Amino acid sequence: MKKLLPFPLLCFVLLLSSFIVRPESNGYQVGDKAADFKLKNIDGKMVSLADNKAAKGYIVVFTCNTCPYAKAYESRIIALNAKYAPQGFPVVAINPNDPAVAPGDSFEAMKTKKYAFPYLLDESQQVAKAYGATRTPHLYVLKRQGNDFVVSYIGAIDDNSEDATLVKTKYVENAMTEIMAGKPASTSSTKAIGCTIKWKRA
Template identity: 45%
Template sequence: MANIRIGDNAIPFNLPGVDGRKYLLSDYDDREAVAVIFTCNHCPYARAWEDRLVQIQADYAGRGVQLIAINSNDASKYPDDSFEKMKERAEEKGFNFPYLHDEDQEVARAYGAERTPEVFLFDADGILRYHGTVDDNYEDPEAVREAYLRDAIEAVLEGREPATAETAPVGCTIKWK
């Protein structure tokens, strides 16, 4: 289970992005909500949700919401998750959010992330308001009945608690060194 719980503060980080920039969580202190999403290139679950994450970022950017994707997988065991392959994947999929590399896995360990993808949604004060999966159907976007992340974002933007604050993350395990 995650190290940080609903109501806890976000854990700061400073990680390189596929665009050559360094990213700090504090770069987004002016946002209404920030979703930190542990993901990777090779996991079929992570891949299945990528287009939906791009759409969520597009839909909510104008309302002060920022998604941040972090890959913490061991690229020596999973070459598809190398920094070079991350750059290729971000370009290929048109990521409209930072895609960061947690090479030493310190950020994933600090958060207690275990799966790809695994979502941590923070409000404007950096308080964890939602933790879990993106929605209830990774296979078929048309069959989604529970859009957990979208619902949680709406709740945070409206200043209320999400109806569902925690779900079980669905995906591959993070590949530890």
């Protein structure tokens, strides 16, 4: 009997440790359905994915005011919206940063931005956690399938986070060409490069 006791004990320890070390959520993977959200835009209105009935999809980008990488990509995010919004894939920008950690990312500071697309505050940070966003910027392409929006690309905008003139591979644009043609993106996931999201302190 004594030889049998350590095994169930080991199983219990392993089970317990799996709950301790496993992240609460790994976020969306390519092919997952993205849940809708309702977040406050800089104009004070609440915005959700369901609001735009004509949208074929969305380019959802987690970004902010203060991160140098977000600043470097700002013009490229604007360009993505200018190119793809008329084709049914508008940009939706979301700021997930806690202003207590990054004061320059407060809602009042967000209002200084004059974008042609929504710039939303994820005050609870629950949307960023659901998506699995970790960086600013961190981009997700969603494609409509019936009433659902399916994640079709996750990661970086391109391969040069510092200088747009030195970009060799435009990950999002390449993915969009295939997605809009009804094909899966041949490169559907890349590593997001940017500042870490400023999470609320415990």
